[in-house]
Amino acid sequence: MRIVKSVRIGVAGLGTVGSSVVDILMNRRAEIERRANCKFILSKVITRTKTKYELLGVDESLIAEDFEDLIINSDVVIETIGGFGPALDLVKKALNMGKLVITANKDMISEYGNLLLELANENGTKIFFEASVGGGIPIITFLQDYLISQNVKKIRGILNGTTNFILTKMINNMDFKSALKLAQDYGYAEADPSKDIEGYDTAYKISVLYGVVKGRFPGISCMKIEGISHVRIEDVMDAYENGKKLKLVGSIDFERDEMKVELMELERDDPLWNVDGVENAVMVETDLAGSFLLRSRGAGGYPTATAIISDILRASNYMSTKEYEKRRVIVMKFGGTSLETIDKIKKVAERVKGRKLEGFNPVVVVSAMGDTTDRLLDMAKKVNMNPSPREIDMLISTGEQQSSALMSMALQSLGVNAISFTGDQLKIMTDGTHTNARIIGIMGERIHEMIEKDYVPVVTGFRGVSPSGDITTLGRGGSDMTAVALAHYLGLKICEIYTDVEGVYTADPKVVPSAKPIRELSWEEMIELSSQ
Known part of the structure; x- marks a missing residue:
């Protein structure tokens, strides 16, 4: 395998995750390059909030005029805009131009992943999305590579750091609104937290994991989805006093072809019992090697940025192939x-x-x-x-x-x-x-x-x-x-x-x-x- 001399990286979106990626590339690049034996060049960035450029110390020469400017001047396009609309337009255009794409956008992969994989295949390129599920947990690489010889029977996990943080605080006698406000103050929850607290964020991630295992992304339209917005402090405390914890759990039963997101009362012997605060954890049950538990922080910019950086390395390795x-x-x-x-x-x-x-x-x-x-x-x-x-x-x-x-x-x-x-x-x-x-x-x-x-x-x-x-x-x-x-x-x-x-x-x-x-x-x- 030849060594790629350099990789030009364009970043679209400078929110919590995008800013963390840029910060790592600007301030830890030397160590990453030493370990990867490859030079990484931050070639272009773009965001709607222009003040972010100054806050991050982005040189004016790196600011892209538009999506086309960013794509043309990059080998790898990183999408951290989120949602559909502009994010989907950017990714489709990048793939059609033969660029490698990295995204943390679980909504987009869940609902449009089949189309995007087809576009990547048609244009001889690839799309990487490790960061779309589990923050710093390398669950997608684990499923795609390490478990390639296994039949995955079940997946269940706590996949949303915001809701897990709120439920943990409620055990400590904090009401739902106060816990949500604290999560927003810490940057764990968006200004509009509905996607997290109504269970849709977890549902999108479950859909992505199903697609990684089965090869087709089903979306969330047919999934049973429950959130935590209705949970009272009395509900949390009653469960805890009875030796249980309320957790929002996403699960897939591949044998039954069933996916759901539900509020569950976990027993003390459940491996997910001690997963508190902003942590995420995923359990994977296989036919030959038994069960695995992967655990890490799920909310915040740097855990997700860590997954994106790992995908940059995967992209550079792919660039070294014939x-x-x-x-x-x-x-x-x-x-x-x-x-x-x-x-x-x-x-x-x-x-x-x-x-x-x-x-x-x-x-x-x-x-x-x-x-x-x-x-x-x-x-x-x-x-x-x-x-x-x-x-x-x-x-x-x-x-x-x-x-x-x-x-x-x-x-x-x-x-x-x-x-x-x-x-x-x-x-x-x-x-x-x-x-x-x-x-x-x-x-x-x-x-x-x-x-x-x-x-x-x-x-x-x-x-x-x-x-x-x-x-x-x-x-x-x-x-x-x-x-x-x-x-x-x-x-x-x-x-x-x-x-x-x-x-x-x-x-x-x-x-x-x-x-x-x-x-x-x-x-x-x-x-x-x-x-x-």
Whole structure:
């Protein structure tokens, strides 16, 4: 297994859990990196409460403009927003873009986990959700990995630290409202605690555990759910005086295919009897190895953040596999203004090397240097005022060939294995229309071969080859089209285009001052626009 050099982490949501994750990544990163043998980079964060950035000491450069900005600049997207709505939109978009996702959102996994797992599978990525159940208890990893050879017969547990804290305080003669207020003051309960005290939080977690074992998440619509909002101090004290404790317990009987959340009177010999305060505990009964009890703090930011950090490690381990390695390829396209001098070419080479050091496998697409294409066209007109389109293609395609060779040399001077290719060498096939050809296919076995050998392929943009073997060019914007087509051929979700304007515009802003940036383009739209 190769060692991942670095993992870029984006965090969405800076509530109790998200803030704890950011705090750990900012202040304990060195120890985590030493033990994980991997570098973790907090790349972007986003939250609705802007004051959180200052409270956490988040540098302005790390603040994402929107979800897309966070996703594009992250390898792993951590969702701690909670609920559905924006959280679900973020996770779906991240999975569709092939990103690894970590979430503590038991509601979302319970109700949409089947859809999200399908999206992850379709896009060759994964979603991790250890933090969705049990705070700091590694129950999901335990069920998925350690008990892989076991048939799980039953699961029961105290899975909500808020309700357990309230019931514990009521044993000490504190009424329900006062105990709830204290839980809110300590940060154990939300301003609206209904999901906790009515049993729904526990129900979502039970649904998640059922899905982990059975492979399909059932949701909570058919589950018997009881809460604690009706409990009086007399009820708690009467039970305690009779040698029992009232606890909110979630349970699954797999043999009966039954799930429920209920207020139970536990006897002293019950393993859950001594689980008090904000602690969670889960009992798992198996057919071969007997019963297991896992126990830890369940409420508060740091227990859940601990589970998220463990999922970051799992994600980084997955990124070290050959399966993921194929997805670390990125296409980086550089326009003529970025390459118009040797010094600029050297700076671009340093940028490419930086991406290589981050653990990516760049495929570089280059335009001709500066105004090379225009100069070549002027030279052609001085020789022949009406040159044939075929000869024009033969002439102007040499500009990109110069750039690719020089860029490859610049990378080699920095110690990066690099090799230049023309579009015809890579068999970027086009129709036979000279000076404005369209790509009809790519047969780029050599590019895969070079990536496997840890080389950076530097490809001429703008240039292809017709079925008859003639060199063709793709018209204005053809290098962009080459980059997009290569990214599509390589199965990538993102193509990075570096230019002197802020994105793709409706027209050339140097020619049309009123041109506007286009926020998002499909592959097909980009190819169509580039061909105009």
